[in-house]
Amino acid sequence: MSEPEEELQEEQRESTKKKKKKKKKKMRKEKRSGRKKEEEEEEEEKREEEEQVEEEEEQSECVVLRGIFKLGKKSHDVLLTRTRLTWTPIMPETPTGEASTLEPGVLLLQDVLAVKVKRRRAAGQESGGAVLGVALFCCRRRGRRLEEDTLHLHNASAEHTHTWYNTLKELLTGFRSRPKYLKVFINPSSHKKEAVHIYREHVAPLFKMADIRTDITVTERKGHALSVMKECKLDEYDGVVCVGGDGSVAELCHALVLRAQLDADSPEKPVQPVLPLGIIPAGSTDVVSCSVHGVRDPVTAALHIVLGHQQQVDMCSFSSLGQLVRFGFSAMFGFGGRSLARAEKKRWMPSSRRREYALVKTLARLRPEDCQLSFLPVKKSNSVMFGHRDQDQDSDSGEPYEAESWTTNEGLYLSISIMSIPCLTTHAPQGLAPNTSVANGTASLIAVGNTSRSEFIKHLKRYSSSSGQFNFSFVEAHAVSAVKVRPRSLIGCSEEEEDEEEDESNNEGDSKITPIIQSEGAAFPWNIDGELVEITNEVLIRVHPRLITLYGEEVDEAEMPMSCSCI
Known part of the structure; x- marks a missing residue:
């Protein structure tokens, strides 16, 4: 091979090396730029999420309605946002020209279970009547108990009242976890055979007030609830309710998991039921109810169901x-x-x-x-x-x-x-x-x-x-x-x-x-x-972690400790 040819080949090799180096540099630049783009995109997504959260918080605190209502005998300036209702007494200025300041009353909408239009009706009159205002039925906490309460907002204007009523109803429908149709099982043999009475006196009125429809089965024997659960169409309901003792609760929990396995065609592995279970205590010990409510109180249990408080x-x-x-x-x-x-x-x-x-x-x-x-x-x-239990090491922390x-x-x-x-x-x-x-x-x-x-x-x-x-x-x-x-x-x-x-x-x-x-x-x-x-x-x-969802909220201690009378 002649010298010119060797020089030509050498030049070609060097040019090839330079091209490869340039290509590698270009690829590294592209990778770096790609990483930067990914990081920038991630940061942009985070910013957008934060802005969306801030925007939602701002919207939730934006005043939806403002009006004058009487609470008792005094007029109040009432503000409604998407999350709360606040009212402040309207007070005249003092002789010095200074307005007196009072702490406003606050009611969170998450604690409101129903809203109704108040009317003046004559004896025996079932419909119509002069508008008096709106009544908000809510729950108040007293220790671990939930108690029914009512906030009365008086205003004689029918148009004003109906505007507030419709807006409040619309806001309450935004709580998706609240049930609309429930399958109820009542064990009439539980403890002192008071389950039917407990349901009629304490639970049914709250369900009716919250416009919750019910399909009731009064069990006749052991295993009756299980047989019904295997055959009924569960997709029609938003939840299941048990009125009875621990035995009835255990049977229904067992039935819910078995039905979930059957629907998922998973005979070996437990499947989480879609429907939550509400427990109205009517037994002798009510261990499960106490563990998710803290008290053996049917009203507390019913209000947890109505308000859609759930936990796995x-x-x-x-x-x-x-x-x-x-x-x-x-x-x-x-x-x-x-x-x-x-x-x-x-x-x-x-x-x-x-x-x-x-x-x-x-x-x-x-x-x-x-x-x-x-x-x-x-x-x-x-x-x-x-x-x-160590409260700083709770299961919700996600620590494995x-x-x-x-x-x-x-x-x-x-x-x-x-x-x-x-x-x-x-x-x-x-x-x-x-x-x-x-x-x-x-x-x-x-x-x-x-x-x-x-x-x-x-x-x-x-x-x-x-x-x-x-x-x-x-x-x-x-x-x-x-x-x-x-x-x-x-x-x-x-x-x-x-x-x-x-x-x-x-x-x-x-x-x-x-x-x-x-x-x-x-x-x-x-x-x-x-x-x-x-x-x-x-x-x-x-x-099986978090296998079933129950209405209620976890507590650390039961109410009213008692000593066992037999030891």
Whole structure:
């Protein structure tokens, strides 16, 4: 190859290298500019979102209507925005020319459940009449209770009144979570058989005032609500309401999840129901209602439903040998299961006496269960399970839980409780499981080992006080995502023979108690949400975070703490 040709090739190689370098530089510039564009676009989107939020806030606080109304005997300047109603007395100037200043009254529209036109009517007159103004039916908070209240705005002008009435009605329809059509189940056998009366006297008037239509089913037997829920057209309703005790609530929650699985064609995996459930307490303990309302008050529960207060709540699935037993919130094995089994045999007694009898009788014949307890613990950074819930580490913070490996213990247990909600009651104002909340994705496992009767009673009595029920060497408390309980049946005497040993056991003093000798193949009593369920084999409990939506709002403590009369 000649020298000119070599020089030409060398020049071509260099030019190719330069082109590649230029191309790379260009690509890097394009990448940098692309990143800048993406960052600029993201910043622009953020600015637009912030501006939109500010604009919405400004619009919500913009005055929609302004007028003069009388509240009582005084005239007031009334302002209406999209979120609130404020009224200020119109006061004359003082002799010095200074206007007196008074704090305006405020009513948030989120607390208004209905608005009506006030009219003057003669006796027996059902329609028409002179316009007097508008009445706003609202709720006022008194502690954990919600109480019905009314704000009367008087103005004799029909045109003025109807303008305000129509505007208020339009603003109230903007609360999308408020129901318009409800499916209601009433258990007439709950507790003192007052469920029908409670609904008619305290709940139905509020639903009627808020223009809520209802489809009512009065249950006739156990499982009636479940069978109705499997067949009815749920897409017609905005929610489901249960008027009854914990057993009725558990049945409807179970039915809602099963129906959601059926509609989603998902037989294996639990599916979150579309409809929320409202609970009107009419039972003896109303644990679930207390946990989402803080009080056993039907008016408070009804107002939560009317105003559309909703929260998602954790649930558990209970299964044995791969077969689903039911969905629920809590389960007790050992003392809790056996006391309920004894109470069920005395159904002819009044409910309060039946519970006390069963509790005292089970304490007198207290025996531990020999079983294998396995659990899948979870931990949250910088948190401790023992003691009360840490308000700074609430489940809503979104902090993830870390799953650990299975832990297995074998031994004698007087009581094993698994609860996915705090289980607040008047006897345990901070809950049977104060370490958990209604939606933190875990359950509280409380395992009480074998100990003397007197020590066990001390443990029970501390539930009625502020704390200390876990400060015993024989009590364990864990945050868990799953639990397995496998009773170890021993061939020996039957329960009838156990009853014959009562006198002998009472003479044993405070020494640790010998285990129950279970006959082979016998079923063990479980207390699942206040319902007696007898299961022969191992039980697997799994926590399903925020599986169901209930009307209400989470509270930390139940109202009116009471001491248990039987301990």
